[in-house]
Amino acid sequence: MKNLSGSEEAKRNAAEKACELVTDGMVVGLGTGSTTAHAIKYLGRKVVEDGLKIKGVPTSYASEALAIECGIPLTSLTESPELDIAIDGADQVDAALNVIKGGGAAHTREKIVSMSAAKFVVIIDDKKYTDVLARSVPIEVIPYARRLVEKELSKLGGKCTVRSGTGKDGPVISDNGNMILDCEFGRILEPAALSVKLSRIPGLVEHGIFTNASMVYIGYEDKVEVRSRKM
Numbered sequence: 672m673k674n675l676s677g678s679e680e681a682k683r684n685a686a687e688k689a690c691e692l693v694t695d696g697m698v699v700g701l702g703t704g705s706t707t708a709h710a711i712k713y714l715g716r717k718v719v720e721d722g723l724k725i726k727g728v729p730t731s732y733a734s735e736a737l738a739i740e741c742g743i744p745l746t747s748l749t750e751s752p753e754l755d756i757a758i759d760g761a762d763q764v765d766a767a768l769n770v771i772k773g774g775g776a777a778h779t780r781e782k783i784v785s786m787s788a789a790k791f792v793v794i795i796d797d798k799k800y801t802d803v804l805a806r807s808v809p810i811e812v813i814p815y816a817r818r819l820v821e822k823e824l825s826k827l828g829g830k831c832t833v834r835s836g837t838g839k840d841g842p843v844i845s846d847n848g849n850m851i852l853d854c855e856f857g858r859i860l861e862p863a864a865l866s867v868k869l870s871r872i873p874g875l876v877e878h879g880i881f882t883n884a885s886m887v888y889i890g891y892e893d894k895v896e897v898r899s900r901k902m
Contacts, residue, residue, distance in 0.1 A: 678796050678798060679705075680890075680892045681796035681797060681798075681890035681891050681892055682705060682706040682709055682760075682794070682795075682796045682890055683709040683890070684890040684891065684892070684894070684895050685706065685794040685795060685796065685888040685889060685890025685895055686706055686707065686709035686710035686713060686758075686794050686888075686890070687709065687710070687713045688888055688890070688895040688897075689710065689758055689792050689794045689886075689888040690710050690713050690714055690717070690758065692756060692790070692792065693714060693717075693723070693725060693756060693758075695723060695724045695725070696724060696725070697725050697726075697755040697756060698725070698726045698727075698728060698746060698751045698753075698754045698755050699714070699725050699726070699727050699728070699754065699755065699756055699757070699758065700727075700728050700730065700754045700756065700757025700758065700759070700784035700785065700787065700788050700791075701714075701727045701728065701729045701730060701734045701738055701743070701757075701758065702730050702734065702757065702758060702759025702760055702777075702781055702784070703729075703730050703731040703733055703734045703759070703760075703775045703777040703780075703781060704759070704760040704774065704775045704777075705760070706760035706794050706795060706796070706890075707734065707758065707759055707760045707794065708734075708737060710758050710794060711727075711734060711737050711738055711741055711743065712737070712741055714727070714741070714743055715738070715740075715741025715742050715743050716741070718741075718742050718743055718744075719741075719742045725743065725744070726743075726744050726745065726746040726751065727743045727744070727745050727746070728745070728746055728747060728748060728751060728754060728757075728784055728787075729745060730759070730777050730780040730781045730783075730784050731775065731777040731780060731781075731846055732846055733775070733777075734777075748783070748784070748787060752787060753787065753789070754784065754787050754788040754789065755788065755789055755790070756788055756789065756790045756791075756792060757784050757785045757787070757788035757790070757791050757792065758792050758794060759772070759781055759784075759785065759791070759792075759793060759794070760772075760793070760794055760795060761793050761794075761795050761799060761881075761887075762774045762799065762806055762879070763799050763800075763801055763804055763805075763806040764793060764795055764799060764800050764801070764884070764887050764889075765800075765801055765802060765803055765804045765862070766801075766802050766803075767862075768793075768884045768887050768898060768899075768900045769804060769859075769862040769863070769880065769881070769882050769884075770793055770880070770881040770882075770884050770887075771804055771806050771808060771809075771879050771880060771881075772809070772879045772881055773808070773809025773810075773811075773851070773878075773879030774809065776809065776811070776834070776843050776845045776846075776851045777845070777846065778809055778811065778877060778878070778879045778881075779811050779845065779847060779849075779876055779877035780846065780847075781881075782877055782881060785881065785883055785884075786883060790885045790886070791881075791883055791884050791885050791886075792884075792885060792886045792887075792888065793881075793884045793886070793887045793888070794887075794888045794890070795887065795888070795889055795890065796889070796890050796891075797889055797890065797891050800887075800889050803858050803859065803860060804858070804859040804862055804880075805857065805858045805859065807853040807854055807855045807856075808829075808853070808854045808855075808856060808859075808865075808869075808878055808879050808880055809834075809851055809852070809853055809854075809878070809879035810824070810831070810851065810852040810853070810854050810869070810875060810877075810878050810879070811845055811847065811849045811850070811851055811875075811876040811877050811878075812849060812850050812851075812852055812874055812875055812876060813849055813850075813874045813876060814849065814850050815874065816873060816874020816875070817833075817850060817852075817874075819872075819873065819874055820852070820872055820873075820874050820875050821852070823872045823875075824852070824854050824869075824872070827856070827865070827868055827869070828856055828857075829854040829855065829856050830854065830855045831852045831853065831854045831855075832852065832853050833850060833851070833852055834850075834851040834852065834853050847876065849876055859880075862880050862882060863882050865880060866878065866880040866882055884900060885899065885900055886898065886899050886900070
């Protein structure tokens with residue numbers, strides 16, 4: 672096995688520890704991103720080598736392809752609308768377990784899957800944990816509504832840029848065929864309130880503030896901390 676960098680080791684530790692929650696018969700939401708990739712690979716090994724009986728619901732073409740490669744049987748929200756658990760990474764998590772996601776432009780499907788699950792488990796390395804959210808918020812927007820959405824976000828104090836693609840000219844396009852804006856709000860002291868305001872903007876498909884994490888697994892190189900939402 673190749674040696675992992677410190678952050679990759681921390682990601683893997685968090686991912687594999689969280690996967691211990693997955694048991695036979697579960698339908699599992701499979702998030703998107705480098706940390707979740709460790710979870711998908713681990714679950715694939717459990718399926719292939721240990722006979723773990725699960726079905727996965729992927730949140731992107733990327734996670735779908737990796738799950739198939741790893742041997743995880745897949746289903747859909749149409750067939751399995753109620754998931755037992757969803758496991759996903761994050762770009763940033765605060766002390767109250769509010770989350771910013773969407774670095775991989777998959778946050779719309781990720782939010783749908785997370786809300787369809789009885790338990791939403793977030794996995795991160797320790798560098799993504801902070802007292803207060805202060806990262807740009809990914810915004811998926813219908814191209815037709817871009818200028819309206821930008822204007823409304825400006826009223827809320829946001830400064831937006833269109834996310835540009837790498838290896839191609841033009842903007843990043845989501846799996847849903849929409850544009851992605853990255854919107855800076857500075858320190859987000861009231862994530863839930865901002866979430867509600869963002870969701871009211873016409874043409875804004877979904878934003879990257881998640882307030883529904885059940886648990887967060889924080890990975891370090893030598894340990895994993897588990898934090899649960901206070902009810």
